[in-house]
Amino acid sequence: MKKTLILTTALCGMAFGASAQEVNLLSWGGAYGNSHLEAYAKPFTAETGTAVNISDADNPATPIKAMVEAGNVTSDVASVEYADAVRLCDEGLLEEIDASALEAAEDGTAATDDYIEGGVTDCFVATDVYSMVLVYNDSQFEDAKPATPADFFDLEAFPGKRTMRKGAKFNLELALMADGVPADEVYATLETAEGVDRAFAKLDSIKDEVVWWEAGAQPPQLLADGEVSMAYAFNGRIFDAVQQDDQPFEIIWDGQIYEMEGWVIPMGAPNMDEALEFIAFSTAPANQARAAEFISYGPPRRSAAAMVGNIQGTEEPMGPNLPTSEENMTNALGSNLDFWVDYDSELNERFNAWLAG
Known part of the structure; x- marks a missing residue:
């Protein structure tokens, strides 16, 4: 501190x-x-x-x-x-x-x-x-633009490194949505061993291309420096980078997780x-x-x-x-706060072991 x-x-x-x-x-x-x-x-x-x-x-x-x-x-x-x-x-x-x-x-x-x-x-x-949102550097995608959680995990169609917050929370939910789980079924899925395995399997698909961040200021800086092409970040940090620094970042509201x-x-x-x-x-x-x-x-x-x-x-x-705002809530997921109170320690232990493996 x-x-x-x-x-x-x-x-x-x-x-x-x-x-x-x-x-x-x-x-x-x-x-x-x-x-x-x-x-x-x-x-x-x-x-x-x-x-x-x-x-x-x-x-x-x-x-x-x-x-x-x-x-x-x-x-x-x-x-x-x-x-x-x-x-x-x-x-x-x-x-x-x-x-x-x-x-x-x-x-x-x-x-x-x-x-x-x-x-x-x-x-x-x-x-x-606030919410965790997907964001991309528009200057790095000339033709097709990413638009969904699935696109974040598609390294072939949308190449480049990603950056994600270091921890289980938000990432497991995103992984399941990207793997086709409807937003209203995410937490029920995560309450099962099979669901947790499924989320980590999806994260495995991009693990080698992820730069992990711990401070909210890092994702916009990584995007601006060209070290990553897409980020999973706090919406306010991205907004500020666009407003204050005129960065060519675009937020994907589809699949946002708010809390x-x-x-x-x-x-x-x-x-x-x-x-x-x-x-x-x-x-x-x-x-x-x-x-x-x-x-x-x-x-x-x-x-x-x-x-x-x-x-x-x-x-x-x-x-x-x-x-x-109504238009940004079309496919939004409200973070299940009780779920994370119950499972935070367990899933972060699993995440840290996965990250080290």
């Missing part, structure tokens, strides 16, 4: 310089971390005078577990994937979050009723809906009151909508969806770029 920046804006320095209040936020860095900075941290500091110190990690769940178990907790709020939040909560490593402290929607609807299913649990409050990410509070957080205040502020509908204008992750609060405006700094609407 590396420290990336400390937020004490000029406003904070002038108006609240004597305040010792702070929130230590552990995020993911990159374009996603920037959305936390711009939509949440800066406005929170301006409104409350509480400084927000942002650090980043490849996966914040890992250092959170380590610091709590070591009894040396330095983070107050962390951004984690839903399955990690459930697992850490079950292990007693997270504080419970009082949902009644969350801001209601503008029409008075309670936050818990405003969220999509699973958006608020005992230890977790969702901030966004929630959100805030947790490590057990023993040093600034508990400020952490709760920050979570309530940042998950208000207007702030969730604002974050979606910086990176193409959909807000998990229903009332926030209609508030999302244009892509930051442009006149182009953000809506069509969100995983949750």
